[in-house]
Amino acid sequence: MSIMELRSFVAGEWHGADGSARDIRSAVTGEVIARAGAKLDYQAMLDEGRERGSPSLRAMTFHERAAALKALALYLSERKDRLYDLSLLAGSTRGDAMIDVDGGIGTLFALSSKARRTLPDDVVLPDGELEMLSRDGTFLGHHIYTSRQGVAVHINAFNFPVWGMLEKLAPTLLGGMSAIVKPATATAYITEACFQMMIECGAFPDGSFQLITGGTGDLLDRLDASDLVSFTGSAETALMLRSNSNLMARSVPFIAEQDSLNASVLGPDVTTDALEFDLFVKEVVREMTAKAGQKCTAIRRVIAPAGMVDPLVDAISAKLSKIAIGDPALEGVRMGALASADQKKDVLEKAAMIGSEAKRVFGTDDPELHGDGVENGAFVSPMLYRCDSPDAANKVHEAEAFGPVSTIMPYRDLDHAVSLMNRGKGSLVASLITHDPTVARRVAIGAGAWHGRLYMNDRDSMKASTGHGSPLPLLVHGGPGRAGGGEELGGMRGVKHYMQRTAVQGSPDMIAAVTGQYVPGAAKTDADVHPFAKKFEDLRIGESITAGPRTITKEDVEHFAEFTGDTFYAHMNEEAAKASPFFDGRVAHGYLLLAFAAGLFVHPDPGPTLANTGLSDLRFTKPVYFGEAISVSLTVKEKRPTGKGYGEVLWHVGITDSEGDQVAGYTLHTMNASRED
Ligand code: NDP
Numbered sequence: 001m002s003i004m005e006l007r008s009f010v011a012g013e014w015h016g017a018d019g020s021a022r023d024i025r026s027a028v029t030g031e032v033i034a035r036a037g038a039k040l041d042y043q044a045m046l047d048e049g050r051e052r053g054s055p056s057l058r059a060m061t062f063h064e065r066a067a068a069l070k071a072l073a074l075y076l077s078e079r080k081d082r083l084y085d086l087s088l089l090a091g092s093t094r095g096d097a098m099i100d101v102d103g104g105i106g107t108l109f110a111l112s113s114k115a116r117r118t119l120p121d122d123v124v125l126p127d128g129e130l131e132m133l134s135r136d137g138t139f140l141g142h143h144i145y146t147s148r149q150g151v152a153v154h155i156n157a158f159n160f161p162v163w164g165m166l167e168k169l170a171p172t173l174l175g176g177m178s179a180i181v182k183p184a185t186a187t188a189y190i191t192e193a194c195f196q197m198m199i200e201c202g203a204f205p206d207g208s209f210q211l212i213t214g215g216t217g218d219l220l221d222r223l224d225a226s227d228l229v230s231f232t233g234s235a236e237t238a239l240m241l242r243s244n245s246n247l248m249a250r251s252v253p254f255i256a257e258q259d260s261l262n263a264s265v266l267g268p269d270v271t272t273d274a275l276e277f278d279l280f281v282k283e284v285v286r287e288m289t290a291k292a293g294q295k296c297t298a299i300r301r302v303i304a305p306a307g308m309v310d311p312l313v314d315a316i317s318a319k320l321s322k323i324a325i326g327d328p329a330l331e332g333v334r335m336g337a338l339a340s341a342d343q344k345k346d347v348l349e350k351a352a353m354i355g356s357e358a359k360r361v362f363g364t365d366d367p368e369l370h371g372d373g374v375e376n377g378a379f380v381s382p383m384l385y386r387c388d389s390p391d392a393a394n395k396v397h398e399a400e401a402f403g404p405v406s407t408i409m410p411y412r413d414l415d416h417a418v419s420l421m422n423r424g425k426g427s428l429v430a431s432l433i434t435h436d437p438t439v440a441r442r443v444a445i446g447a448g449a450w451h452g453r454l455y456m457n458d459r460d461s462m463k464a465s466t467g468h469g470s471p472l473p474l475l476v477h478g479g480p481g482r483a484g485g486g487e488e489l490g491g492m493r494g495v496k497h498y499m500q501r502t503a504v505q506g507s508p509d510m511i512a513a514v515t516g517q518y519v520p521g522a523a524k525t526d527a528d529v530h531p532f533a534k535k536f537e538d539l540r541i542g543e544s545i546t547a548g549p550r551t552i553t554k555e556d557v558e559h560f561a562e563f564t565g566d567t568f569y570a571h572m573n574e575e576a577a578k579a580s581p582f583f584d585g586r587v588a589h590g591y592l593l594l595a596f597a598a599g600l601f602v603h604p605d606p607g608p609t610l611a612n613t614g615l616s617d618l619r620f621t622k623p624v625y626f627g628e629a630i631s632v633s634l635t636v637k638e639k640r641p642t643g644k645g646y647g648e649v650l651w652h653v654g655i656t657d658s659e660g661d662q663v664a665g666y667t668l669h670t671m672n673a674s675r676e677d
Contacts, residue, residue: 004034006192006213009199010041011048012206021214022185027091027337028327030376034189037214045180045210046222049151053178053207058147060205062119063641065174066112068203073108075201076194080105083162086190090161091337091378093328096291103470104166104194107489110473111170114491121641123147123176126515127501137521140511145499147176150226152498153219155241157232158184158339159294159402161191167473167489168230173208175498180219182212184233186340221246228253228497230488232296235259238484255497256484257477259400261424263301264468265417265443267434272311275459280433281312283457284406285319287469288382289335293404294343297429297469300400303390303420306410313386313408317362320382325369327377337378338403344378350401351383357395358387358407384408390420397423414439418446426481431455431468452479452487518542518637518652520665531636532603536647536672539636547600548631549658552588552624560592587623593664594618597632597655608673610646618666622657629658637667646671 006024007014021037057065080101087097119125124144131141152172156164165181172179183191195211198204212219220229223246231238235258241247242254264284270276287299304312328336338344344367351365363383382404387396390409397420411417421430421443430451432443435458444454453475457465471477471489478487488494504514508521518524524544527534531543561567569576570587577583594615603609624630638650649672655664 001033003032004189006034006036006188007211008038008040008213009195009209009211011044011210015040017214024185024189025340026089026377027339028089028329028377030341030378033089036185036188040212040214040217042217042219042222045212045219046151046227048207048210049178049180050149050226051207053205053209054147054149054151054176056205057173057178057208058123058149058176060176061121061123062115062125062174063121063643065176066115066119067643069108069112069115069170069173071203072198072201073105073112075203076105076108076197079197083190083194086193088329090187090190090339091292091328093333093336096328096336099291099470100160100162100190104160104163107163107167107473108170111174111491111494114474115174115495116642118492119174119495120516120638122516124515125496125499126517130511130519133505138507139505140508140519140521141503141505142511142515142519143501143503144515145496145501147499148226148228150177150224150228152177152179153216153223153227153229154179154181155216155229155231155233156181156183156191157296158186158343159291159296161187162194164232165191165194167471167477169209170473171489171494172498173204175495177498178208178210180210180212182216185214186342188213220244223247223250223252225250225252228255230255230486230497231484232257235482235484253497255478255486255488257296257428257479257486257488258482258484260296260426260428260479260483261300261397261400262297262427262429262468263303263421263424264299264431264433265411265421266302266304266308266312267432267436267439268305268414268417269434269436269439270308272308274435275462276433276435277311277315279457279459279462281315281319283431283433283468284316285323286467288320288384288404288406289323290469292335292338292380293382294339294402295469297471299406299431299468301396301420301424302406302408303411303417304408306412309386309388309408309410313361313384316384316408320362320384323382325379325381335382335404338380339378341378343402344380347380347401347403347405350399351385351403351405353395353399354385354401354405354407357393358385360384361386361408363404380404390423397425414442415446418443421447422450424450424482426479426483426485427451428471428477428479428483429453429455429468431457433457435459450480452476452483512542516541516638518635520652520654524633524635530603531634532609532670533605533607534672535608536639536641536649536674538675539639539649539672541636541639544633544635545601546631546633549629550596550600550631551627551629552592552596554586554626557586557588557592557626560589560595564591566591583623585625587625588628590620590664593620593624593630593655594666596630597653597664600632601634601653609649610671610673613648613669613671616667616669618664620664622661622663624657624663630663631656634668641674642671646673
C-alpha cells in the first residue's frame with residue numbers, strides 16, 4: 001500500500017507532512033504505512049480558535065451545540081467502516097475497533113441527549129441554588145457558568161485514536177470552546193481519517209476544531225489563562241508538560257489522565273462454585289485481552305482471598321490459553337498486536353520489572369513471539385504474574401505494563417484488600433465482585449478516595465453490567481494521584497471544565513436577567529391571555545397570572561382526608577396537632593393546597609399545554625389553618641425546547657396566604673406544543 005501522508009488542519013487549511021515528519025509503522029507487519037509531522041503556524045491556530053471558532057460556538061445555545069453534536073454523530077456512524085479498516089493496521093480486532101469507534105460516536109450521542117434534557121436553551125448555565133443574601137429578598141446570589149474564551153488543547157494517547165478525540169471534543173464543544181486536537185503519532189492516521197469526516201460533515205462552525213498530526217512545537221508556550229490543556233498519556237509526559245513554565249505562570253488549567261494500576265477484587269464471600277467466580281474470571285480475561293490490554297482502565301492487579309488464588313490462576317489461565325493471537329484481519333483471532341514496536345518494547349520492560357517481584361504463571365515474554373498469519377509485528381502473549389507477598393512488593397503496584405499483563409495477589413481480610421487496592425496511589429477504576437452489599441460499602445468507604453470509579457458486579461447485575469473497563473459518558477472518568485488527578489465525562493460535569501464558574505450577586509431582576517430564568521422577586525409581566533393557552537414559543541420568561549383567593553374550610557380538609565385516606569394526625573386530631581412543635585392546631589394537607597392551587601390556575605381546554613410532567617423543589621413553608629384563604633401565582637420560569645413538536649416549560653408556582661406569606665412553593669413542569677411554522 002502507498003504511504004499515507006498525514007495532514008494537519010490549521011486555520012481552515014490542510015497542511016501535509018514535511019521533511020520533519022516521522023514514520024509510522026503497521027502494528028501487524030512493521031512496515032511503514034504513514035508519515036506525520038510538519039512545522040505549523042501555531043499562533044495562527046490559536047488565533048483561529050480564539051477569534052473564530054470559540055466566538056461562533058459561544059453564539060450558539062447549549063441546545064444548538066447539542067444538535068450539531070448529534071448531526072456529527074450520525075454522519076460518522078454512516079462512515080465508520082473506513083475507521084474499522086484503518087484500525088486493523090494498529091493491531092485492533094473488529095471488537096477492539098468498535099470499542100474505539102462506536103464508543104466515541106456513542107459518547108457524542110449520549111452527551112448531546114443529556115445536554116438537551118438538562119441544560120437550558122441558552123449560553124449561560126446557572127449552577128446550584130439561589131442564595132438569599134438578605135432577609136427581604138432584594139439581594140440574592142447565584143453561581144453561573146459561562147464559556148472559557150480561549151482554545152482547548154487536547155493531547156491524546158495512541159490507544160483510543162477515535163474515542164480519545166470524541167470523548168474530549170463533546171464536552172468541549174458543548175461548553176462553547178474550540179479545540180486543537182493532537183493525537184498520538186503512532187495511530188494518528190485513524191484520528192486524521194475521522195477528523196476529515198468531521199470537517200466534511202460541516203455540523204460545527206469554522207474554527208471549532210483543528211488538528212495537529214506530529215509535534216506541538218511551542219504551542220503550550222503561547223497559551224494563556226483563557227485556554228486549557230487536556231492530556232492523556234504517560235505520567236512522565238504529563239509531568240513534563242504540566243511543569244511548562246508558561247502554563248504555571250498563567251494558571252492555565254491542565255487536566256490529566258495518565259498511568260493507572262487498576263485493581264479488581266474478588267469479595268471474601270465468593271466461592272469457586274458461585275456465579276460471581278466465573279464472572280470475575282471473565283472480567284479479568286476480557287480486560288487483559290481487549291485491545292491487547294492497551295486500555296487505561298484495564299485490570300493490572302487482581303486481588304483475591306488467599307485461598308482463592310490457586311483456583312483463579314487455573315481458571316484465568318485456562319481461558320487465556322484459548323485466546324488466538326494474530327493478524328486482527330483473520331477470522332478467529334481474538335487478540336491483535338500492540339500499537340507499535342515501541343509499545344512492545346515498553347510492555348516487555350515493564351513485565352520484566354513486575355517479574356522481579358512476581359512469578360509468571362501464564363504466558364511468555366518471548367520477544368520473538370509472532371501472531372497467527374504474520375511474521376513480524378508488535379505481538380505479545382498475555383502474561384499473568386503471581387505475587388505472594390504484595391505488601392513487600394512495589395513494582396507490581398507501580399509499573400504500568402500497557403499490554404495484556406496482570407498480577408494476581410492474595411489478601412488476608414477485607415481491610416488488607418482495601419490497603420492493596422490503595423497501593424496503586426490513585427486509579428481510574430477498581431472493581432469488586434461480591435454478592436454481599438456490606439462488603440461493597442466497606443470497600444467504597446475504604447477505597448473511594450483513591451479511585452475515580454468503583455465498579456461492583458454480581459449475579460443480579462451481570463447481564464446488564466457495562467464492564468470494568470468501559471468509561472461511560474454519563475459517569476466520571478479520571479482518578480486521583482497517579483491517574484493524573486483529572487476528571488472527564490461524568491455527563492454535564494465534564495462540560496463545566498470548559499466553562500468558568502462565577503458567583504453573581506444582585507437584585508432579583510439582575511439575577512433573572514443574567515441567568516435568563518425567572519427568580520422570585522423579579523419583575524413579572526401580566527399575561528394577556530392564559531399562559532396555558534399559549535404555544536411554547538409565545539411564552540415569555542416572567543409572564544404570570546395570579547388566581548384566588550380560595551378559603552380552606554374544615555369541611556374541605558375532612559372531605560379530602562376521607563376521600564384520599566390521608567388521615568394524618570396534623571389534619572384530623574386537634575390535640576395531637578397542638579402538641580406538635582410545628583402546628584397550633586389542625587392544618588390543611590399540603591396535597592390539598594397543591595390540588596386547590598391547580599384548581600385555581602388551570603385552563604381547562606385542550607390546548608397548547610399538553611401535559612403536566614411533574615413538580616420539583618416543592619416546599620411547604622407555613623401551615624394553613626381552617627378559614628385561611630390562599631392565592632396562587634403561576635410564572636414562566638424557564639423554557640427547554642425538545643425538538644419534538646413540543647417543549648418543556650418550567651413554571652414557578654407560589655401559594656400565599658391572606659397575609660401575603662408564602663405557604664408553598666414549587667416548580668411545575670409542563671409540555672407545551674410548539675408552533676407549526
Ligand atoms: P506519551 O505520554 O508518550 O504520549 C501521550 C501524548 O503526548 C501523545 O499524543 C504524544 O504525542 C504527546 N506528547 C509526547 N511528548 C510531547 C511533548 N513534548 N509535547 C506535546 N505532546 C507530547 O504516551 P503514549 O501515548 O505514547 O503512551 C505511553 C505510555 O503511557 C503507555 O505505554 C502507557 O503506559 C501510558 N498510557 C497511559 C494511559 C492511561 O490513561 N492510563 C493512556 C495511554 C498511555 P506523540 O505520540 O506525537 O509523541
